[in-house]
Amino acid sequence: MLDILNDDLSKKGEDPVHFDSDCREGICGTCSLFINGRPHGPEEEITVCQLHMRSFNDGDTITIEPWRASAFPVIKDLVVDRSAFDRIIQAGGYTSVNTGGVPDANAIPIPKEAADLAMDAAACIGCGACVAACKNASAMLFVSAKVSQMALLPQGKVEAERRVKAMVAQMEEEGFGACTNTGACEAECPKGISLANIARMNREYYAAALFSND
Numbered sequence: 001m002l003d004i005l006n007d008d009l010s011k012k013g014e015d016p017v018h019f020d021s022d023c024r025e026g027i028c029g030t031c032s033l034f035i036n037g038r039p040h041g042p043e044e045e046i047t048v049c050q051l052h053m054r055s056f057n058d059g060d061t062i063t064i065e066p067w068r069a070s071a072f073p074v075i076k077d078l079v080v081d082r083s084a085f086d087r088i089i090q091a092g093g094y095t096s097v098n099t100g101g102v103p104d105a106n107a108i109p110i111p112k113e114a115a116d117l118a119m120d121a122a123a124c125i126g127c128g129a130c131v132a133a134c135k136n137a138s139a140m141l142f143v144s145a146k147v148s149q150m151a152l153l154p155q156g157k158v159e160a161e162r163r164v165k166a167m168v169a170q171m172e173e174e175g176f177g178a179c180t181n182t183g184a185c186e187a188e189c190p191k192g193i194s195l196a197n198i199a200r201m202n203r204e205y206y207a208a209a210l211f212s213n214d
Helices: 002-011 083-092 112-122 129-133 140-151 160-173 184-188 196-211
Strands: 074-076
Touching: 083 140, 083 160, 112 140, 129 140, 129 184, 140 160, 140 184, 140 196, 160 196
Parallel strands: none
Antiparallel strands: none
């Protein structure tokens, strides 16, 4: 519908509405918008590009807004700068692995529960809905998902202490708010990322602060 709107505006010689989109399959998260007061719109666990017009009634007024957070400055119209997330991930750094041939899939035994939780955390697409939904514009759900996906696996243990401290420090530097456990982030996340990741990140952070040599 935004494409149709922009086609009409272009035909009239007017500036089209600027918005982000890419995959249109609910994978990349760049389509992030507030639709009628909710991140990604009224449906559960989908992104804006998966929100069909049949979700609305004929004659409805649809209000579309960009994310509202000081850490996500508006560039133009519906486009915001979410590079703060990129800098948090960059702060997490690398994961040490041995070079050489491809290891056997069963070379490092990983409990199924840990593998499942790590995969669930890795499902985060970094769209920023958690920040947009939070009254404090907190990025705790995003950061905790990125910490958890590595902290749960043996491959992520080598740099675990440095990683969590660096990512939390970068999150604070970017100006995101504090978490007050209202749960709005989990409720609006298009991938259903669990609040349990925040608890796990807090444990990782406090352990790193107490016992690391950094």
